[in-house]
Amino acid sequence: MAMTHPHDNIRVGAITxxxxxxxxxxxxxxxxxxxxxxxxxxxAEEINNKRGGLYAQSISR
Structure with missing residues (x-):
């Protein structure tokens, strides 16, 4: 989702x-x-990637 206004919330995956x-x-x-x-x-991207990585690891076990 793109920022349309300079003061929009920033959302990346599950992170806001x-x-x-x-x-x-x-x-x-x-x-x-x-x-x-x-x-x-x-x-936000780094945190989302870390959370996604932990989730993917727990599924693969």
Missing amino acids: FVYSVTKRGWVFPGLSVIRNPLKAQRL
Whole structure:
């Protein structure tokens, strides 16, 4: 899903980073805030890939 507005939530697979208007950035696990949308997108992809990898390993056993 593409971002149509600069303050949209970032969603990658099962991962969603919610945009916080008050903190002016995307909130990710641990309640840290990322203000760079490209960095937030990359982190969402990394987390999604790690979760997918763990899921795939548990199925293959």
